[in-house]
Amino acid sequence: MVSNNMEGEEMTEPGMRTKADLLAETERAWIALNALLGSLTGEQMTTLKDHAGWSVKDHIIHMVYWERTVLYFLQGKPRHEGLGVDEALFMSGDFDKMNAVVQQQHKDEPLADVLAQFRSTHHEMLTLLESLSDADLQKPFRRWRPGEAGEGEGPKLIDLLDGNMGGHFAEHLEWLQTLVGKTV
Secondary structure (H helix, E strand, C coil), X not given: CEXXXXXXXXXXXXXXXXXXXXXXXXXXXHXXXXXXXXXXXXXXXXXXXXXXXCCHHHHHHHHHHHHHHHHHHHCCCCHHHHHCCCHHHXXXXXXXHHHHHHHHHHCCCCHHHHHHHHHHHHHHHHHHHCCCCHHHHHCEHHHHCCCCCCCCCCCEHHHHHHHHCHHHHHHHXXXXXXXXXXXX
């Protein structure tokens, strides 16, 4: 299980130490999230709003772009580009502002396009993960990107990935279940 915020900057609990653990947790969360999404109509995904004014579609967009941040990270690209925000905003650590920018940039995208991006980004991330070893996943964040701003070594790669994949999906699944009044 995971303790994290919406951007996955927290650490996983000690049980997640291997690539197999990461992939299994991510798969469980992905299946459950997609089961919920598959039970909803397009109207439910676009008209129901949570306390912050976000629709199901907005939550999906949010998950797409945060997963893209780690995809970009592993491809050697700046994470802020994956999120689609400027570097100064990303480096500010103001997640509420970053999330608001992403939501505003993509709020008018058709639901079908958002769902396609969700699937394709996740597939691309899983494909990229195939090349990583357990040892790779245990390396601290800064060993991968020493020039990235921030203090200390940063979280282990496995924790960064989980916080933007399986852990993030599980977190949003709970919120979406509350929003739509369904559980899976």
